[in-house]
Each structure stands twice: as structure tokens, then as C-alpha cells.
Amino acid sequence: MLRSVTRRTARARLPIAALAVALAATLTGCGLLGGDDDGGTANPGPGGLEKTQIKVGTIPVVDVAPLHYAIDNGYFKAEGLEVTAEVVKSGHEALNGIMSGTLDITFSTYAATFTAQSKRIADFKVVADGLAAKPNHLMVVATPNSKVKKATDLPGKKVAITAQNTFTDLAPMAVMNVQGIDYSEIEWISMGLPQMLPAMLDGSVDAAVVVEPWVTKAMKEAGAVPVLDAASGPTAELPMSGYIAVAGPGKFATTSPNTIAAFQRALARAQAEATDRSKMEPMFVKYAKIDEPTARLVTIATYSTTLEANRLQRVANLLEQFGAIKGKLEVAPMIISSPASG
Template identity: 80%
Template sequence: MLRSVTRRTARVRLPIAGLAVALAATLTGCGLLGGDDEGAAPASGAGGLEKTKIKVGTIPVVDVAPLHYAIERGYFKEEGLEVETVVQPNGQAAVAGIMNGSLDITFSTYAATFTAQSQGVADFKIVADGLSAKANHLMVVATPNSPVKKATDLPGKKIAITAKNTFTDLAPMAVMKVQGIDYNEIDWIPMALPDMLGAMTKGDVDAAVVVEPFVTMAMKEAGAVPVLDAASGPTAELPMSGYIAVGGAGKFASSSPNTIAAFQRAMAKAHSESSDRTKMEPMFVKYARLDENTAKLVTISTYSTRLEANRIQRTANLLHEFGAIQAPLDVAPMIVSSPATG
């Protein structure tokens, strides 16, 4: 069960390569259709919700645990909002959903969002923050039989990543750059996250860049050891994901400011409680589909209560610094101002 689910997760978490092509196909095949008016409600002029029912795209990963927590705790209902989560098969489908109107908001990695934004695919707006990587959340790990014992051993070795120009290669490169390690000598090998453990065990790769819960799983199942913390130094607390919508005439991010504000307030309340393991671990088990023992060990990263342009800008700068996007990208116009926690 876990393996079949995590295979989907691996394809979703960092979907940079091919995203623009997939989104362009959506534009061509479906057009930029407006959302349906299910759950539409006239704005009262005094904060009334434009829509009382919205659909939010999700992926079975730890990043979205606070969203499910907010639903279960009734935080959206307190705002007069009903949220239906729609599990997406992959990141491309999730973003296509907000473009064709079948979804109002979707969870997405910032790497994928900023890549698509830089290519003019759509006018994406960030309506809520997701997860920022704490120490031990994004790691280069190796099995005990690997020739890689420390970060300086990485040049000249085969290192598994999900895809090039994603957090799994860009974040480690940023850390290695400040440590004076030549990352250009590394042979980056793209593969699905669930396949990395087997590849390391068989010696097909010398190390792998994994993200939680795969960090914990690699250590539990194969005695993997940390080689480099890719969320440290220049990438410490790196914003990795958020919730996005499409802006423009007739689009949800532009036509539903009161609904978005209600969504933000509920998410901020859930995020303010997310450091409590007793509240997040059941969400990991139920929605990220981890076993209880793994859920107890997973690093809980930072779920910010506010959208801050200067903080999220770090991720766009990282993509530009290492050539994942061709020109600097200003994140500030993409952000829909969010309220503080109550």
C-alpha cells in the first residue's frame, strides 16, 4: 500500500521537467476556462464570500497535513467555507485543474510554480504558504556500504535525484557551493523517490537526495546515514511549497478575494498549531498514508502562518542562480496578501 502511494508522491513532489509542456497542452486543448459556479455566492460588500464551496487539489504528502487538519477541526466552516479536497494523480494535473476551472486552488511546489510562471504559462497567484524545509527534511543520504561517507566524497559519484532543476539537485548544489565542493563533477541520476533506496542498496547509485518521509524511511529500512543537509546554510528554512490559484479576468484568484481571505485565515490557524506532533502525526497517517511508527519519526518542518515575499523570493532566486529559470522572477506580484494568525 505505502509503496504504491509513494510512487505517486515521487512523481508529484518536484515536477519541474516537462511541466511547461504539460501546461501548454492544457492551454491548447482546454483553453483557460473559468471555474464553474458551484457554490457561488454573491459578495455582500462587507466580506461576504464569493464562493462558499471550493475545490482544492492535494497530493498525499506531509506538506498538506495542516490543510486536512483545518478541515477536520472545522476551521474552514468557522469562516463559512466548505472545502472539498481532490487528490490529484500528479503535479501537472493539479496545476491543469486550476487552469481549466475544475479546481479553485491547488497545492504545488514552488519550483514547479515559478518555472511555469517564468515561462508565461498563466498568471499564478500564491494564496497560502505550504512547507519550508527544516534541518533533516531534505537530505543527501547514503547506505553504510557506499563509498560516500561525507559531503566531500560526492564529486565523481552517482547521486539519485527526482529530476534535474528541482529542489533535489538545486538545494544540495547551493550548500555545496558555499562549502567549496565541486557539484559539477556529480553524475545526477533521475529516478522516482521510492526507487532510490533499492538503487543505493544495489550499488546503482552511491547516494540519494531524499525528502521526508523518505529520509526517515531510508534510515529505518536500510540504515542510511546523512551525508549533507540540503536544507542548511543558504537553503535553511527554504520555502518549498504552497497553495496556488490562477489570476486574471474571471479567474478565482481575482474574482474571489473574500473567499481567499477566509481560506487564508483557516490555514493560518491550522499552521499555528502545526508544531504540535500530536496534531500532525494523525494527518500523516491518514492522508500521507504513513505507518504510525514512521509518522512518529518524520521531521515536522515549518508551516508558516503568513505569506512573506522576501522569504519566498529565496526560492525563485535559487532557481535563477542555477539556471532552472532563465530570468529573475519577482515573487511579490504573485502573492495574495494574507492575514496574521488570530
Template identity: 65%
Template structure:
């Protein structure tokens, strides 16, 4: 039976992830981050060299379309087939999810890639990418504007107020990359930080000229506001850009290092569900049930690509994008973040 999902809220979720994570580390220093691993051994996993080291696994997730296959894997019993008892813990934000995996409240955290990559570059912890989640397709991340907005095309962007979730995320990095490629001065855009839920009312009131939204908010903005696309955030240099994944903490005594069979079992179960995600009938019910999208909207949502393999060179594109815009200082080698037990296919 699917476990009841707990909702957790973390104070200060609007803080940049680096500041948040450093605060978490400072608060918990000396208290044994991710310590006290009460592992439960099981021989129930299949297709591995041994039983899983930890059968009970908590996974921090967000109520977004990216995690639809994760919930399908739970409902279809794919994790149980691998000897895992997976409990989803719904987080208030990506920052809260990262804080939870750092503190040990969860074993694995779902997140948009910029947050763990930035934290890794600052050596906050040894992050390991357990699984790739979603890769953007045209229509998944879009700069939209209300019909009466002066923002009609990319060249209109300088001087305009455009809503994003936070700086140094895919919501500003992707459009900046597209604008830069088109020779538009992205430094003159006035980025306004707010949640996706706040963006549609803000556009309606004229407080912003446009917004960078991802599905299902792209479809919702078009339905509720008659919003029109200005340009696609997954185009040109950001076409088929990896957007999100599942991460854990590695290092001495940490989950990603002490539980390689558990990680491999999680990967197999999730990959099975993500391979089925090309069938809309199998993911739309997850949109409605867990991302809280109405049935009509779920039928219109652009379904991006759910990855079935974990490839460092693909995710490296995100790190390179962050480095290009000065979010990461120097170069970050993503291959060091892939668990050694992972087989890239």
C-alpha cells in the same frame, strides 16, 4: 464530514512542468481555461469584509507531510467556520496539480515552489500564491546513502549517481546550492530521476549511490535501509528555505481575482491549523491518515515549520535560487504573485 478524496492521475507527469503546462495550454486554448466559474455566494465567512464569492472550493493536494495542517483544518471544521466547503483532490504529482489548476479542475493547487515559479516566469498563466505551506528545517530534505556507498561526504558527490525526483526541483537545486557553497563541482554529479518510492530500492540494488529525500522518506530510508545522512539540503544558503505552498490562477475572470474573500477565508482557516502544527500530537495523526505513514515512522519524522504568514521576501529566495542555476532566465519578482488582499504579518 470529511469528503471522500478522489485520486487523479495525469499522463506524462514526468515531463518538466514548463512543457507540461504549455501542453495543457495548447490543448485547452480557446476552450475557456478556468471559465464557467459557477460561484456560490455565502455569508458564512467570518472576519472578512463580505461573504465568500465561492463557497465550494476544490484543492489539489499531494499525499505528503506538507499538507497535514490542511487536513486538520478540514477535520476541525476551520474551513467551514469561514464559510467554505473545501474538497481535497489528491493528485499524482506536483506537475499534475499545476495542470489541474491551469485547466480549472481545482481552484487551488498545492505544489513545491519551483513548478509555479517557473511557470510564472514563462508567463504560462498569472499564478498567485494563496498560502505558504512548509519551510525546511534541518533533517527535512537530506542527501542520504546506504552504509556501503562510496558517497560518504559532500566532496564525494562528483561522479556519483544521486537520485532526485526531477531536474529543476528542490531535490536538485538545494543540494547543488550546498555543494557550490562548499566548493564542490556539482556539475559532475549524475542525477537520476525517479519517485521517492523508487529511491530506497534503487539504493539497495546499488543502482544509485545516494538519494535526495524529504520527510517522511528520510526517516523511512534510515529505517528500511540503514541509510546515513551525507549532508543536509536545508543548510548554509538553503537553511530555512520555503519548500511549498498553495497557488491559484489570477487575471480577468480567474479564481484568485474574482474571489478575494474566498482566498482570504482559506488563508485564515489554514493559518489557524498551521499555528497548531507545532504540537506533534495534532499533526502526526494526519501523517498516518493522509500521507500513509505508519505510526512508528510518524513519531520519528522531523517536523518542519508550517508557515502562518505569507511573505514575498521569503519565497523570493526560491526564485533567486532558480535564477542562480539558470532555471529561471532573468529575475522573477515574487511580490507580484502575492494576492493584493493578503496581509503580510
């Protein structure tokens, strides 16, 4: 069933994110914050690595293309690491995986991670940056027959998003806020990205907030037109996703600093090469399941090679601004500093 909600005020206290609720319930039932009593570092093995084989949670999206590129091209092996990419079905599963230890590191959106951190579900650490949105990467789009032709048409309309308190509603709201557009009357309808195009075509929604490759798919398959660039103005170059681990007694981020440093170096090497379309497009096709013609058109966002607290703090501030989290969340203590790559 689709869920809808209308925003009434920029600072209204919104319902707690579904992620936090689900994770809290899981922790209560399974004790996922537990671990062995040894909070120190495990004995390093060959090459100084505490673990030479690690599992990394991934989702089939363009954000993780450099990770797969690094695996396929032996960048992790050059650091003495064997990395296995484990596909997870959702952000809930990804964060539960690193808390339970079935995953060592996972890809996750910063919105989900920082929301969970604000609830103190676990001590999450940012291991590496993933992707920051560039123009045309995160867009509000509408089909040609929609009543929505421009951003000022959005109030009073139904707009599809993936979920409340995510980049798909918060980023457009931030842009509309500075443009003086009253978003409080928008009816946000939650659904999966694959369902958004059919919903626009059958009139169930008037517009949708989509990310690549769904931006390109909507334009290519239905002639969708851009209504608002949600990665512009206050959200320009907004960090969207990263690689997360959990710290604490017996947890990977505490016990394996050398392994994490090796992971950071290899991934940074791949992300530095991600500006080359000829290297990323095959990854889009193979791992994000995008057809080749669409892969050639997808907007390639910014794959950062370093972690900068002031950049990631923008996400936490956005979550606080619109009531997705309560109080100020300081991101700097969550960051595991990146070593020099090479």
C-alpha cells in the same frame, strides 16, 4: 527509464523544466487560459463569500498535514467554507487543475510554480505558504555499503533526484557550492521517491536526495546515513511549497477574494498549531500514508502562517542562479496578502 544528467557549471543554461513544456503543450491544445469575459468579482453569497464550496488539490505528503487538520477540525466550516481535498497525481495535474477550473486552489512546490510563472503559462498567485525545510528535512543520504561517506565523495557518483530543476538537485548544489565541493561531475538520476531506497540498495545509485518522510524511512529501513543537509547554509529554512490559484478573467484568484481570505484564515489557524506533534502525526498516518512508528520520528518542518515576499524570493533567485529559469522573477506581485487570522 531513468534519466541522468551531469552538471558542468553553476550558471550553465539547463533544459527547460518538464513541467513548463507539458503545461505549454496542454495550453496550446486546450486553451486553458480561457474563461468567461467577466474579470470582476462574483456576487458574494452568505457571509460575503463568493464561493462556499471549493476544491483544493493535494498530494499525500507531510506538507499538507495542516490542511487536512483544518478540514477535520472544522476550521474552514467556521469561516463558512466547505473545502474538499482532491488528491492529484502530479504537479502537472495540480497546476492544470487550477488553470482549467476543476480545482480552485492547489498545493504545489514553489519550484514548479515559479518555473511555470516564468514561462507566462498563467498568472499564478500564492494564496498561502505551505512548508519551509528545517534541518534533516531535505537530505542527501547513502546506505552503509555506498562509496559515498561524506559530501566530498559525491562528485563522480550517481545521485537519485526526483527531477531536474527541483529542490532535490538545486538545494544540494547550492550547499555544495558554498562548501567548495565540485558538483559539476555528479550524475543526477531522475526517479520517484519510492524507487530511491531500492536503487541505493541494489547499487543503481550511490546516494539519493530525499525529503521527509523518506529521510526517516531510508534511515529506519536501510540504515541510511546522512551525507549532506540540503536545507542548511544558503538553503536554511528554504520555502518548499504553498497553495496556488490562478488570476485573470473568470479565474478564482480574481473572482473570489473573500473566499480566499477565509481560506487563508482557517489554514493559518491550523498551521499555527502544527508545532504540536500530537496533532500532526495522526494527519501523517491518515493522509500521507505513513505508519505510526515512522510518523513519530519524522522531522516536522516549519509551517508558516504568513506570506513574506522576501522569503519566497529566495526560491526564484535559486532557480535563476542555476539556470532553471531565464531572467529575474519578481515574486511579490504573485502574493495574495494574508488577512489577520482569528
